Amino acid sequence: MTLDQAFTGLPTDPAALAGVVQGLLMHEHVAPAYGLTLTEAQHAEAHARPVEEIVRRIVAHDARPLAEARPPGERQVGVCRHFTLLHVAMLRRAGVRARARCGFAAYFEAGKYLDHWVTEYRNAGAKAWTLVDAQLDARQREIFRIAFDPVDVPRDQFLVAGDAWQRCRTGRLDPRAFGILDMYGLWFIASNVIRDVAALNDRVMLPWDVWGAMARKDEEIDMALIDRLAALTVEPDRHFGELRAIYQDPRVKVPATVFNAVRNRRETL
Numbered sequence: 673m674t675l676d677q678a679f680t681g682l683p684t685d686p687a688a689l690a691g692v693v694q695g696l697l698m699h700e701h702v703a704p705a706y707g708l709t710l711t712e713a714q715h716a717e718a719h720a721r722p723v724e725e726i727v728r729r730i731v732a733h734d735a736r737p738l739a740e741a742r743p744p745g746e747r748q749v750g751v752c753r754h755f756t757l758l759h760v761a762m763l764r765r766a767g768v769r770a771r772a773r774c775g776f777a778a779y780f781e782a783g784k785y786l787d788h789w790v791t792e793y794r795n796a797g798a799k800a801w802t803l804v805d806a807q808l809d810a811r812q813r814e815i816f817r818i819a820f821d822p823v824d825v826p827r828d829q830f831l832v833a834g835d836a837w838q839r840c841r842t843g844r845l846d847p848r849a850f851g852i853l854d855m856y857g858l859w860f861i862a863s864n865v866i867r868d869v870a871a872l873n874d875r876v877m878l879p880w881d882v883w884g885a886m887a888r889k890d891e892e893i894d895m896a897l898i899d900r901l902a903a904l905t906v907e908p909d910r911h912f913g914e915l916r917a918i919y920q921d922p923r924v925k926v927p928a929t930v931f932n933a934v935r936n937r938r939e940t941l
Contacts, residue, residue, distance in 0.1 A: 689759060721878060
């Protein structure tokens with residue numbers, strides 16, 4: 673089944689499509705909030721990269737139309753990136769300009785900006801780009817005490833990686849608040865800047881894929897490169913041509929093989 677076939681009959685509204693995505697996917701690390709204990713095989717589903725593979729697995733498990741929500745325990749497992757990727761694909765199928773953005777959310781843990789992905793779509797009514805967190809269903813809005821509309825995420829609640837980088841570089845925010853699990857710091861932000869550049873070039877990678885100029889220590893960061901990338905990504909429409917050009921830099925472009933930091937191995941794409 674092609675994506676066009678699978679997406680036939682879906683709504684076209686960003687909010688409605690976010691609801692469809694929520695009925696198809698289960699976040700790997702939020703599953704216990706739904707009373708679920710995932711199997712090893714289910715955890716492995718979070719390493720799926722192409723949207724075609726995600727949809728194929730969903731349909732193979734349950735052939736009903738995608739608009740019909742699956743029970744929580746029967747949903748395809750992923751992380752924020754999978755919710756975003758599927759949402760963006762559905763929006764584009766509906767003729768809506770949309771893209772995945774890599775950055776940091778301020779709404780999961782007080783005082784921290786956690787590694788996260790959201791959708792950014794061109795809101796025709798507002799004549800502006802709007803952020804959508806397609807992961808935040810009613811259960812998650814409750815447990816994380818979300819006070820805003822997930823279909824219109826405030827820009828101070830989700831910082832695209834380039835914005836986070838610039839705020840930390842100028843001392844407005846502390847880079848030690850940015851990351852996830854036990855990994856925080858300027859190096860983490862720098863890596864997400866590269867991931868966001870790749871996403872703006874339609875290579876939406878796994879959050880733990882590592883390549884090119886991504887560093888594991890602050891002193892290893894190519895500061896000039898990340899400064900340049902950050903400046904381009906905070907205004908991607910204005911710098912569209914430059915983003916396309918700089919993506920060809922081998923320090924930035926996704927290679928044929930990347931390092932999967934969760935599985936601790938190199939993987940061919």
